[in-house]
Amino acid sequence: MNILFISHLCGSSFAGPTYSVPKQIEAQATIDNIFWYNASAKGKEEWKSLPYYHDLTEFPDESIYSLPEPFNKPDIVIVEQFYNMARSNIRKELVKGKIPYIIIPRGELTNQAQMRKRMKKSLANIFMFNKFARNALAIQYLTEQEYIDSGDRWNSKHIVIPNGIDMPATAKTEFSTDGIKCVSIGRIEPYQKGLDLLIEACSLIKGELSKANCTITICGPDREGKLETLKEMVVEENLQEIVLFHDAVYGKDKEKMLLDSDVFVIPSRFEGHPMALIEALSYGLPIVATTGSNMKKEIDEYDAGWTAECDSKSIAQALMKMIENFENMKKYSRNSIELSKQYSWKLIAKLQKEQLHSILNRDKEK
Incomplete structure (x- = not known):
């Protein structure tokens, strides 16, 4: 499967997606044909050594159609996060085009998150993001609770696939005796x-x-x-x-x-x-x-x-x-x-592949 990952990460050390997104893509690259397009010129230097990583310094048009084959017409696009697509031409391409995509909002669509900067988000949703969410083949939530807190108002089709981890070489063996x-x-x-x-x-x-x-x-x-x-x-x-x-x-x-x-x-x-x-x-x-x-x-x-x-x-x-x-x-x-x-990231990648196949097959049956 040819999967195009779209992100807008600047490599902030305090942001969770700085760590979870690259790990997710790395795991998926072991079983699928991957192209990671980071629509930013400020990615971490270590990402640039990855064979599947590309950013605005290589492809400045910020357009899926300007990417090399087969990723200018990928089997599916995975959009990492939600509101970081506000100024992106890619969001408009996905809404207007026939490129299948899913969105991983990473908590941004929950009722609690929507309360922050509520007025600004409400207007942005009306003019840009409601359609972006509805046109997706599915919304991918990280936990069942995230889905419950987000609901079906964005898109009635959803899947749940969590973040993963690399198991450490060491773990706790002893606990404090004085507190x-x-x-x-x-x-x-x-x-x-x-x-x-x-x-x-x-x-x-x-x-x-x-x-x-x-x-x-x-x-x-x-x-x-x-x-x-x-x-x-x-x-x-x-x-x-x-x-x-x-x-x-x-x-x-x-x-x-x-x-x-x-x-x-x-x-x-x-x-x-x-x-x-x-x-x-x-x-x-x-x-x-x-x-x-x-x-x-x-x-x-x-x-x-x-x-x-x-x-x-x-x-x-x-x-x-x-x-x-x-x-x-x-x-x-x-x-x-x-x-x-x-x-385990290995288990997560396998689950992702199965779910993407299911989503695409369901879309073809329409």
Whole structure:
């Protein structure tokens, strides 16, 4: 199958798609004929060494029809993300042409995400994006919860294929004996990431967290300039010994941070399918996660941690359960690793191929 991947990635180190999209394409390239067209001139240097990677420096027209055969008429186009196609000629080609395509919005179509910059998105949807979504052969969601939170109003046809991971060479073997070290890794975006809810939850059970010598280290880049506001919240609630802040961590530094921690905490209000969460699972960290992480069902089924609704009281209850069950951490750790195995990139690529064949066959039968 000749698959054309379209993206608009500039390689931002804090953006999840910077990591998930290249890995997805790499896995798919082992079983399909792939052309990755990144409609940007700011991609990461390491991408340019990939045999299937191309960008605006090679093909500046930003047009599918200007690409070499057979990718000027591919079997299918996979559009990575949604609103980054606002200024792209390719979006117009796909809507007007007869090129089959699917869209992977990566959380952008959920009701929660639509509330951010609501008026701007509403107008953009009316004039550009509703038609773009409707004309797709399907919308590809990363989790069933992402689909539920997005609904059928964009397109009644959908598939669910998650992100994947490369299993690490090492994992947790021992846990702290003099306290509990929790970590949360992601952008410092208080609303989406639910960091305000986490601080409020810690305030509700401050005494219990202190007694358990529990710390929660929040790692990430201050993308919205809200770090100082969060630090002020921590001071106001007298949580300086419990809630800590750390710069963003990547690569080996992130691996060390995970292996040095006991529990991964993700209090998000909404996500697509967070890579940081499934990476933490693969290292054997039990998880404290909200419904907004889109992994609550799976974590509960595998008994890989403790889950909560997207409110501070529920998060506080999950943290209390974590403290009460800390002696069973090795059991939760084994369960986390078992859950992470469901997200092998090799399995994801095979599932993607099967689903694309099914979508194309269904389209031919019309």
